[in-house]
Structures are given as structure tokens and as C-alpha cells.
Amino acid sequence: MSDWCRNHFEITGKSPLLAVAEEWIKGETEPLYRHAVMQSIKLFLAGCGGLLRPVKTASFSPFPELIKLGVGQNTLANQAYEQWLEYLKKDVPLDGHHIRLINRVYHQSGIGAIKWESIPELSRRQIGRLLEDRYADWFGVASLSRDIDFALCWEKLGQFPERSQPCDLLQIIPSRLAAEINGSGGLLAGMSTATSLYCRLYGMEWPAGHNVRFQREGLNSIKLSFDSPWFPPSGESVAALSAMFDCEVRHWYSEPAHELEGFDCYDRGQHVSSGEVTVDELSAEVVAVVSDKVDEPEAVDSAQSPLAASYQEVRI
Numbered sequence: 001m002s003d004w005c006r007n008h009f010e011i012t013g014k015s016p017l018l019a020v021a022e023e024w025i026k027g028e029t030e031p032l033y034r035h036a037v038m039q040s041i042k043l044f045l046a047g048c049g050g051l052l053r054p055v056k057t058a059s060f061s062p063f064p065e066l067i068k069l070g071v072g073q074n075t076l077a078n079q080a081y082e083q084w085l086e087y088l089k090k091d092v093p094l095d096g097h098h099i100r101l102i103n104r105v106y107h108q109s110g111i112g113a114i115k116w117e118s119i120p121e122l123s124r125r126q127i128g129r130l131l132e133d134r135y136a137d138w139f140g141v142a143s144l145s146r147d148i149d150f151a152l153c154w155e156k157l158g159q160f161p162e163r164s165q166p167c168d169l170l171q172i173i174p175s176r177l178a179a180e181i182n183g184s185g186g187l188l189a190g191m192s193t194a195t196s197l198y199c200r201l202y203g204m205e206w207p208a209g210h211n212v213r214f215q216r217e218g219l220n221s222i223k224l225s226f227d228s229p230w231f232p233p234s235g236e237s238v239a240a241l242s243a244m245f246d247c248e249v250r251h252w253y254s255e256p257a258h259e260l261e262g263f264d265c266y267d268r269g270q271h272v273s274s275g276e277v278t279v280d281e282l283s284a285e286v287v288a289v290v291s292d293k294v295d296e297p298e299a300v301d302s303a304q305s306p307l308a309a310s311y312q313e314v315r316i
Contacts, residue, residue, distance in 0.1 A: 013247025036073030049123035052081035080108035137183025243269025289314030
């Protein structure tokens with residue numbers, strides 16, 4: 001169980017951009033990067049099951065099973081898979097450009113239209129083993145039993161969420177493709193795990209807001225408070241937030257257990273000042289409460305939502 005860091009923000013900027021920022025705070029923006037991850041997991045499984053193959057001889061040392069069956073016929077589907085494999089090798093950032101590219105090759109591959117029942121038995125067994133092994137990483141929850149419905153998992157990978165996490169920092173600084181596939185590690189040898197990447201980019205393992213509260217102050221200002229595990233969001237992520245919404249962000253944070261506290265101000269992406277935290281600022285009242293629950297498809301396990309991002313954590 002983590003020690004929670006209290007964060008208080010005062011965001012000042014242009015009204016139209018703050019309206020977009022408010023949607024980000026409430027988790028009302030569509031997580032397109034998450035769509036790209038789900039599409040990529042399905043392409044990964046299709047490659048491991050031999051449903052798709054590169055059209056030219058290729059290698060992928062972090063996980064040789066992706067290409068263990070060698071080259072395939074020179075079809076549009078296999079060409080798309082080969083292109084996606086290059087994105088995985090390069091561990092591309094999940095920015096708007098690469099999200100569009102992944103979406104294009106996913107649809108070109110036709111894998112989204114393949115039903116579980118139509119997959120050959122041997123391929124289903126290979127895919128099933130991977131789904132069982134990576135269930136917690138890819139579906140955001142630990143299975144309560146080993147009786148996983150593989151057909152339902154396959155189907156859910158084609159049902160893309162329409163809502164994001166509140167204050168989702170992966171929409172501010174792009175994550176990376178291979179790290180998202182690798183999850184907690186042990187799958188792609190020698191490649192970054194999602195946890196290590198999150199700590200480097202966002203300063204915390206679960207880069208989203210917890211216990212989020214906010215209040216719109218007139219047309220040009222928002223007061224926002226949320227908790228983060230152990231540490232505040234990194235300065236780089238708060239600077240990127242300031243740049244994205246072309247605004248000034250004043251950030252106070254305090255984690256008393258380890259005497260971690262401070263203040264930083266960013267203006268349009270630039271750090272402009274630092275200082276000490278004050279109790280009055282951290283105690284500023286913000287009244288609108290944002291639910292931590294994400295609008296996801298019906299869960300594979302009835303206990304939890306299966307497609308929640310891997311950093312979502314239940315507070316006990």
C-alpha cells in the first residue's frame with residue numbers, strides 16, 4: 001500500500017483550452033493510445049498464433065515466437081503485420097502520428113474481423129497460453145482463477161474504451177508501444193517495462209489522478225486536487241500539461257511520510273519558479289468530485305473491469 005502524495009493545481013489560461021482541459025480532468029477524452037495498445041496486443045497474438053507473418057525474413061530477439069513460423073505469403077494482411085512489427089522493434093511513441101499508423105495497419109491486417117471460433121485449434125492454444133500468462137498486464141486485473149474465457153478476451157480486445165482515466169498523463173506525454181506490450185516485464189527480453197517507463201516519464205507508477213476534485217473558477221481558471229502514489233507527477237509531465245493547454249500551472253505537493261513537499265510554476269511549458277508548499281494552498285476547497293471508475297466494456301471477471309489501463313489501482 002502506498003503513501004499518498006497530495007497535489008493541488010491552479011491552472012490559468014484561455015477559456016476554450018481550459019474547457020478541453022476540464023474534459024481531460026474528468027476523463028471524458030477518448031484514450032486513442034489505449035486503442036492502439038489493444039490493437040497491437042491483438043496483432044501480437046495473431047503473430048504468435050501464426051495467423052499473420054512477415055513477408056520478408058525478419059528477426060525479433062526480444063520475443064522470437066513472433067516470427068518463429070517464418071515468412072508468409074505476400075498479402076496485404078501480412079504486409080500490414082510486417083509494418084507493425086517494425087513499429088514494435090522501434091518501440092515507437094504512442095503519439096497521434098503512430099496511433100494513426102497502428103490503426104491503419106490493424107484494419108489492413110483484417111485481424112479485427114477474425115472470430116475466435118474460426119481460429120485453428122493449434123493457434124488458439126498458443127494464443128490462449130499467452131492470454132493466460134499476460135492476463136493481469138493486458139487486462140488490468142489479476143484473474144481470480146485459471147479458467148479464463150479466451151474467446152471473450154479476444155472479443156474484448158476489439159471493444160475500445162470511450163473514456164480515459166481522470167487526469168490521464170499518458171495523454172499528455174506519449175507512452176511507448178513495446179513497454180505497453182511488455183507490461184510488468186518478462187515477455188519482451190531487454191525492453192523497458194511499463195512500470196519503469198512510467199516512473200521515468202511521469203514520476204509515478206500509476207500516472208493518473210486518484211481522488212480527483214476540481215472547481216472551475218470563472219472563465220479562465222481551474223482549481224484541481226488529486227492524490228498520487230508516493231510521489232507527485234514529474235516536472236516534465238506538469239510542464240507538458242502547461243504546454244498542451246497553453247496555460248500557467250501552479251503546482252503544490254506534499255507527502256508527509258517522507259517529508260516531500262514543494263511548489264513549482266510552469267508557464268506554457270516553461271518552468272518559471274519554485275518555492276515551499278503552504279497548508280492554505282493544499283487545503284484549498286475544490287468541490288466537484290470525479291469518479292475513479294472508467295467507462296469500460298463489461299468485465300471478463302465480474303469483480304473488475306478488464307480493459308482498465310494497467311496502472312489503475314484500487315485504494316484500500
